[in-house]
Amino acid sequence: MSGFQSPRGLRDLLEPLASAHGWATDRAWAAADAAGYARIELPIAEESALFERAVGGTSDIVSKELYRLEPRGDDAVTLALRPEATAGAVRAYIQHGMRSQPQPVRLATVAQLFRYDRPQKGRYRQFTQFDIEAIGDGGPGIDLEVIELGAAYLRELGLTDVQVHLNSVGCATCRPAYVETLRAHFTPVSQELSEVDQSRLATNPLRLLDSKEPAAVKRAASAPVITDHLCADCAAHHAVVASGLATIGVTVLAAPRLVRGLDYYTRTAWEYLLPGEQGQQGALGGGGRYDGLVELLGGTPTPGIGFAIGIDRVVLALEARGLLPIAASGPAIVVAGIEPESVAERVAIAAQLRAAGASARADVSTRKIGKQIEGAVRDGALAVIIVEPDGRLTLRDLVKASQAEPAERGGVIAAALRLVQNEG
RNA sequence: GUGGCCAUCGUUCAAUGGUUAGGACCGUGGUUUGUGGAGCCGCAGAUGAGGGUUCAAUUCCCUCUGGCCACCCCA
Numbered sequence: 001m002s003g004f005q006s007p008r009g010l011r012d013l014l015e016p017l018a019s020a021h022g023w024a025t026d027r028a029w030a031a032a033d034a035a036g037y038a039r040i041e042l043p044i045a046e047e048s049a050l051f052e053r054a055v056g057g058t059s060d061i062v063s064k065e066l067y068r069l070e071p072r073g074d075d076a077v078t079l080a081l082r083p084e085a086t087a088g089a090v091r092a093y094i095q096h097g098m099r100s101q102p103q104p105v106r107l108a109t110v111a112q113l114f115r116y117d118r119p120q121k122g123r124y125r126q127f128t129q130f131d132i133e134a135i136g137d138g139g140p141g142i143d144l145e146v147i148e149l150g151a152a153y154l155r156e157l158g159l160t161d162v163q164v165h166l167n168s169v170g171c172a173t174c175r176p177a178y179v180e181t182l183r184a185h186f187t188p189v190s191q192e193l194s195e196v197d198q199s200r201l202a203t204n205p206l207r208l209l210d211s212k213e214p215a216a217v218k219r220a221a222s223a224p225v226i227t228d229h230l231c232a233d234c235a236a237h238h239a240v241v242a243s244g245l246a247t248i249g250v251t252v253l254a255a256p257r258l259v260r261g262l263d264y265y266t267r268t269a270w271e272y273l274l275p276g277e278q279g280q281q282g283a284l285g286g287g288g289r290y291d292g293l294v295e296l297l298g299g300t301p302t303p304g305i306g307f308a309i310g311i312d313r314v315v316l317a318l319e320a321r322g323l324l325p326i327a328a329s330g331p332a333i334v335v336a337g338i339e340p341e342s343v344a345e346r347v348a349i350a351a352q353l354r355a356a357g358a359s360a361r362a363d364v365s366t367r368k369i370g371k372q373i374e375g376a377v378r379d380g381a382l383a384v385i386i387v388e389p390d391g392r393l394t395l396r397d398l399v400k401a402s403q404a405e406p407a408e409r410g411g412v413i414a415a416a417l418r419l420v421q422n423e424g
Numbered sequence: 425g426u427g428g429c430c431a432u433c434g435u436u437c438a439a440u441g442g443u444u445a446g447g448a449c450c451g452u453g454g455u456u457u458g459u460g461g462a463g464c465c466g467c468a469g470a471u472g473a474g475g476g477u478u479c480a481a482u483u484c485c486c487u488c489u490g491g492c493c494a495c496c497c498c499a
Contacts (some may be wrong), residue, residue, distance in 0.1 A: 005472085008490065055499050064425065065497070084499050115499090118425080194495075212495070244429065262499065278495080286498090308499090338458065369458050377460050386459080398460075 009125030020315045020324045020381035024157060025110050029155045030309070032108030036130060042088040042106045045069060048080035052334035055298060056262060063256070066116045068200040081114035085131035086290070086306055087297070093135050093153065094299035103136030104304075110311070121316070122281040128311040129285070138238035138291060138303035143268045144248060146287065147241075150272055150307045151250045154284060157314065158323040162284070163273050164245065165255035167227065168238040169206075171291070176232035178224070179205050185223050189215065204322045209257040225256035237267050246383075264292035272309060273318055281316055285309030291408030332420040333360040337387035345387050351414060358420050373398075382420050385412060395419070 013021050030041065046281060048068050055061045067081040074407040082088055088108050094096075098105045105140055109131050121123060132149060134142050147164060154162040170178060182205045186193070189319045190201055194213040208216050209223065230238060245252045260269050271286035286305025294302035318324050328401040333353055335346040346362035353360035369386065377398055386394040393412035397419060402416070 005490070057495090058495055058499075061428090061499060065499090086499075115497090117497075119490095120494095123498090236491075261497090264499095280498085283498090336459090367453095368456085370456070370460080371453090373459050374461070382461085394459095396459075402461075404427090405458080413493095 002331065009119035011124060011126075015325055017315060017319070020318060021311060023325050024311050024318070025130070026315050027157060028110050028153060028309075029108070029299070031133065031149065031156070035106070035149050037106040037108035037134075037149075038091060040092060041094060042085060042109060042111060044112060045079040045081050045119070046088055047089065048078040050087050050091055050297065051080055051083060054084075054090075054262075054264075054293065056264075056296075058261060065117060067114045067116055068134060069193070073366040074258070074305070079087045082111065083113055085109055085111040085113065085129060085308065086133060086293070090135065090293055090297050090299070092303065093302075094294065094297060099136065099300065100303065102133040103193075105136055107133045107135070107157055120311075122279075124315050128276070130311060131306065131308045132287075132354075133304060133306035134240070135294065135304040136302055137305075138150040138245065140237045140268075142306055143237075143241045143289065144244045146305050146307060147245060147268075147270055148248050148250055150285065150287065154272060154311065154314070155364075157318065158321070159274060159314070159317055161275060163257055163275060164250050164252050164270050165273055166245065166252050166268070166270045167255045167270050168230055168234055168241075168267050169265055169288070170226055170230050170234050170261050174234055174345075175226070175230060178226050180230060180345045181208065181224050182208070182345055186216075186219055189219050193219075196331075206259040206263065207224055207260035207261065208228050210258055213215070221259065223257075225260055227256050230372040234267055237307070239254065239345040241268055264290050264296050266303075268305065271320075272307075277317060281313060281320075283310075283315065284404060286314050319399065330381055331359040331361040332382045333361055333385060333416055334379065334381045334383075334387045335360065335387065336363045336369060336376065337388050338369055339387070340366040342387040345391075349393070350386060356413070356417055358417055383416055385416055 032039065047282045048066065050067060053064050060370050066083060069079040069081070071078055089109065093105060101133070107287060110128060111131055112128055116124055117123060119124060130153070132146060134146055151162060151164055186201050186208055190198055192215045193201065194215065196249065197208060197213050199213050200211065201398065209220050211217065227238065229352060242252065242254070252348055255271070258271060265288045267289045269288040272281040272284040274284060276282065277333070285308050287305065289303070289305040291303040294300070294304060302325060335350045335353070337346045339343060343362070343364055347364065348358040352363040361376060373384055373396070382397070382399055384396045384398060386396060388394060388406050390406070392406040393409055394403060394406045395412050
């Protein structure tokens with residue numbers, strides 16, 4: 001009795017979500033095109049080692065969340081389904097010698113990603129991200145361009161209250177000193193911290209800033225903020241970005257506790273957030289500058305910056321706000337028929353209408369004509385063409401509820417096309 | 425990976441340790457020998473899976489599967 005069902009965390013997208021998903025994806029490509037970002041389609045799997053290198057020693061990510069594929073045949077390497085797009089994009093940048101192109105190289109993709117996570121609403125094992133990367137420019141100007149591009153994309157979808165939470169995570173020069181300052185701040189209360197937070201204190205004190213544990217939250221409130229501890233270069237960079245975004249008109253909130261877990265991240269870090277959403281569902285995406293990543297993956301030292309916006313979350317937010325685009329409606333014209341034998345004729349007429357640019361389908365059933373018309377109405381059709389027993393056609397206007405006299409085929413088809421042009 | 429809540433037709437809600445698990449929506453057919461979403465009358469359709477307790481389980485218990493929530497993680 002029990003049949004197959006989609007595996008955990010992997011879902012079917014049915015209407016109207018399927019159309020919304022496609023729409024948000026189309027708009028993402030269009031936004032990238034308009035800004036001069038080159039489209040790049042990356043493989044859905046890479047060497048597992050690429051992702052492992054990118055996330056370094058962060059054991060949870062590698063051991064828990066990567067979908068590895070067993071090597072087979074002559075392949076010696078283990079592949080993994082991509083959990084992110086950036087690593088692949090940077091790999092492509094290096095592999096194809098894009099450093100010899102004008103810098104920065106602007107890349108855009110919409111990618112299906114896979115992470116073995118415990119699923120929740122807005123958090124799936126297969127998900128889609130709109131990904132933008134600009135590689136080869138270390139200045140703050142490109143930061144402004146990239147941040148604005150993502151914010152504008154979300155705004156144009158209708159999420160007009162999107163906020164950008166902005167921070168700088170410093171660089172190899174200033175961050176280590178700040179981390180020690182942070183460690184010194186939390187150490188006096190280390191006995192009060194949870195077990196998880198105590199290990200964070202030892203290995204990654206930055207993560208204490210976004211801990212959920214009450215003791216850590218309390219102490220974090222008085223913690224020194226990184227923006228007060230940036231080196232001169234980082235501070236200057238951050239100042240340009242922060243003031244520039246205000247000028248551009250992006251809603252910016254300083255988020256001095258916004259952190260990144262990986263060492264290759266530098267300077268600018270931000271997230272796109274929607275206020276008022278439940279849980280993490282308001283977190284639509286985020287971005288960061290990764291001046292250390294190209295080198296980490298084997299290229300010459302090259303700065304880079306990018307963002308990823310979760311299409312699934314975007315669609316959820318649109319749905320929650322009643323902003324889903326109208327799902328693709330049924331065909332404008334339905335070709336019905338009196339006699340069952342007219343099916344081929346109906347299909348042929350529908351094809352002719354489509355070839356002329358209209359949306360049309362034949363009613364291929366043997367139902368009585370009344371049911372066929374009812375079906376057309378429920379599909380949202382504007383007109384029905386009825387194939388009469390004598391081969392002539394009758395055009396019925398479903399909007400005006402009026403019907404013409406039966407006539408010859410050519411004239412009726414032309415009239416139907418005019419009708420849907422005027423009313424559609 | 426940890427903890428918790430949940431699981432009944434396609435959808436959304438009922439009910440019950442004991443005949444045929446009920447309604448609404450959707451679907452389908454009739455009403456209407458050939459013309460509109462209504463009304464009326466039919467039809468189809470479910471206790472997620474597997475064990476256990478019991479004379480009897482959809483109901484109680486366990487496991488699995490899946491959804492959701494918090495945590496972990498969030499590249």
